[in-house]
Amino acid sequence: MRPTKKTQILWAAADLLKEQGLQALSFEGLAAQSGFSRQLVRYYYPDLEGLVSDLCDHLAGTYRDALVAGIVEVGDVERLDFFLDFFFDLASDHRMPDNLKAYDAMFAYAVGSKRVRNRMCDQYKTLGQVVSHELGIVHPHLDAQACEELSFLFVSLMHAHWSFVASLGYSREHSRLARTAMDRLITSYVSDSRPAAAMQRPWDRDG
Amino acid sequence: MRPTKKTQILWAAADLLKEQGLQALSFEGLAAQSGFSRQLVRYYYPDLEGLVSDLCDHLAGTYRDALVAGIVEVGDVERLDFFLDFFFDLASDHRMPDNLKAYDAMFAYAVGSKRVRNRMCDQYKTLGQVVSHELGIVHPHLDAQACEELSFLFVSLMHAHWSFVASLGYSREHSRLARTAMDRLITSYVSDSRPAAAMQRPWDRDG
Numbered sequence: 001m002r003p004t005k006k007t008q009i010l011w012a013a014a015d016l017l018k019e020q021g022l023q024a025l026s027f028e029g030l031a032a033q034s035g036f037s038r039q040l041v042r043y044y045y046p047d048l049e050g051l052v053s054d055l056c057d058h059l060a061g062t063y064r065d066a067l068v069a070g071i072v073e074v075g076d077v078e079r080l081d082f083f084l085d086f087f088f089d090l091a092s093d094h095r096m097p098d099n100l101k102a103y104d105a106m107f108a109y110a111v112g113s114k115r116v117r118n119r120m121c122d123q124y125k126t127l128g129q130v131v132s133h134e135l136g137i138v139h140p141h142l143d144a145q146a147c148e149e150l151s152f153l154f155v156s157l158m159h160a161h162w163s164f165v166a167s168l169g170y171s172r173e174h175s176r177l178a179r180t181a182m183d184r185l186i187t188s189y190v191s192d193s194r195p196a197a198a199m200q201r202p203w204d205r206d207g
Numbered sequence: 208m209r210p211t212k213k214t215q216i217l218w219a220a221a222d223l224l225k226e227q228g229l230q231a232l233s234f235e236g237l238a239a240q241s242g243f244s245r246q247l248v249r250y251y252y253p254d255l256e257g258l259v260s261d262l263c264d265h266l267a268g269t270y271r272d273a274l275v276a277g278i279v280e281v282g283d284v285e286r287l288d289f290f291l292d293f294f295f296d297l298a299s300d301h302r303m304p305d306n307l308k309a310y311d312a313m314f315a316y317a318v319g320s321k322r323v324r325n326r327m328c329d330q331y332k333t334l335g336q337v338v339s340h341e342l343g344i345v346h347p348h349l350d351a352q353a354c355e356e357l358s359f360l361f362v363s364l365m366h367a368h369w370s371f372v373a374s375l376g377y378s379r380e381h382s383r384l385a386r387t388a389m390d391r392l393i394t395s396y397v398s399d400s401r402p403a404a405a406m407q408r409p410w411d412r413d414g
Contacts, residue, residue, distance in 0.1 A: 021319065108315050111374050112228065121375055152381065153364075153388050160367035167318050168328055171411040174359065181360050184395040185388060204378040 006044050009034050010058040013051060017102040022109060025052075049116065052109050056119040059106065060126075062097040063087075070094035080134040084182055087127075087158050088175040104166040124155050125203055131155075139190055145202075146193040152202040154182055213251050216241050217265040220258060224309040229316060232259075256323065259316050263326040266313065267333075269304045270294075277301035287341040291389055294334075294365050295382040311373040331362050332410055338362075346397055352409075353400040359409040361389055 003011070012034035016024050025048060031038040045051040067086050070093065074082045085091040110116040128151040135147040142150075157178045164170040210218070219241035223231050232255060238245040252258040274293050277300065281289045292298040317323040335358040342354040349357075364385045371377040 023319075104318065107374070108318055111311065111315055112230075117375055121377075124375075149384055152384060156364060156367035156371065156381075156385065157360075159370065160363035163366065163370065164363065167314070168324055168331075169412045170328075171413050173411065174363075174409070177356055177359060177409060178363065181392060184392055188391040188395055202381070202384060204380065205376045206378050 005036070005040070006054070007058075009036065009041055009044055009051070010055055013055050014059065014099060014102040017055075017105040018099070021101070022105040025105070025109075049113050052106060052113065052116050053119045055102075056106055056116060056123060059099050059103055060123040062099060066094055066097055077138055080131075080138045083131060083134055084154065084179060087154075088161060088179045089172070090175055090179055100162060100166045103162070107163070121205060124159075128152060128155050128203060135186070139186070142189060142193055145195045146189045148202040149195060150182075150185060150189055153185055157181060212243070212247070213261070214265075216243065216248055216251055216258070217262055220262050221266065221306060221309045224312040225306065228308070229312040232312070232316075256320050259313060259320065259323050260326045262309075263313055263317075263323060263330060266306050266310055267330040269306060273301055273304055284345055287338075287345045290338060290341055291361065291386060294361075295368060295386045296379070297382055297386055307369060307373045310369070314370070328412060331366075335359060335362050335410060342393070346393070349396060349400055352402045353396045355409040356402060357389075357392060357396055360392055364388060 009030060012030055013025065016029050016033045020029070027038050027041055027048075030036075030041045030051075034041065045054075067083070070082060070086060070091055071079060082091055082094075086094060086096065089096045106116065107120070110120050128148070131154050132144075132147040132151040135142060135150055136144070139147075161175055161178045164174065165172055216237060219237055220232065223236050223240045227236070234245050234248055234255075237243075237248045237258075241248065252261075274290070277289060277293060277298055278286060289298055289301075293301060293303065296303045313323065314327070317327050335355070338361050339351075339354040339358040342349060342357055343351070346354075368382055368385045371381065372379050
């Protein structure tokens with residue numbers, strides 16, 4: 001199946017961000033990168049904010065596709081570990097797509113755009129729900145609150161890890177540190193799942 | 208003691224970023240906010256990158272001052288908890304200075320500036336060293352590697368927390384979740400301090 005023109009524009013946007021950063025994101029840049037005319041790019045995406053919002057889903061989709069390709073090979077119980085490994089890029093046979101710089105530029109864009117911010121939060125929440133679900137399968141005695149707290153901590157550690165690697169230049173090797181910390185946290189919750197005081201609803205947002 | 212003109216310019220920069228965000232950071236904006244002439248601002252800070260670098264140290268200094276004001280009241284053993292509480296803004300008598308939006312803008316600036324990035328990493332590393340030191344006092348059986356791993360995880364969780372609150376709008380209540388996770392991790396390391404496999408040197412940077 002040939003990719004749609006919209007998809008090709010999103011590929012071009014991801015490449016542009018990867019190679020030249022957020023300041024290069026313009027209709028001119030997208031036209032040059034995609035080989036389409038400036039008018040055609042604008043026809044599909046009248047504003048850049050809409051394009052970055054779709055890019056958010058597009059990047060999440062590339063991670064999901066790589067993840068699903070690995071999941072068919074692992075059983076129910078190993079699936080949680082595979083999930084956690086994958087998002088720290090520690091699943092050696094199933095590497096994360098290298099979209100880190102594009103992802104980082106998108107996050108910087110989100111600071112100024114409520115629309116992109118909401119889309120990112122939706123993606124994080126979906127990821128959290130999946131991790132929560134897998135935790136419940138492997139550890140049936142953990143209640144829903146504990147699973148949600150752990151899933152939020154996982155997304156936090158993952159976010160910090162990639163932000164530190166992409167924005168601050170910390171070594172990728174820290175992935176092992178964060179991944180091991182997740183195992184320690186899961187073990188801790190399994191032996192004592194009292195929820196964090198006064199944090200009734202993980203994943204809540206103010207605005 | 209009257210603040211120096213340089214300090215007053217940094218105050219103006221922090222206010223500007225808080226109220227209007229990164230796009231408002233210009234010599235014109237700084238002149239209007241500080242009440243100094245554009246020429247005077249440029250005399251002290253010929254380029255904005257140097258100003259944002261100094262702003263990084265300035266903001267870290269405001270956190271340190273508030274922290275030190277609280278530390279004189281607590282003993283050796285409570286000091287670690289006070290530290291961890293403080294940086295999640297859970298030390299009720301000693302609140303963190305509300306520079307969150309300025310901090311967030313500075314972080315976005317760091318993505319494009321190696322100089323600011325290095326300055327931020329220096330501040331994070333200093334914070335990590337202090338936490339590492341305090342961990343060693345409270346838990347003398349933890350070795351240096353374990354303390355460094357825990358300090359890196361603390362800075363990661365703190366960074367993720369404030370980034371989620373400032374950039375993505377997650378509720379500040381998640382601070383309790385992250386703070387409790389730190390206690391769980393410390394307990395876990397105290398009972399089993401095996402280091403994360405193949406992560407020899409926490410805080411390493413590639414570039």
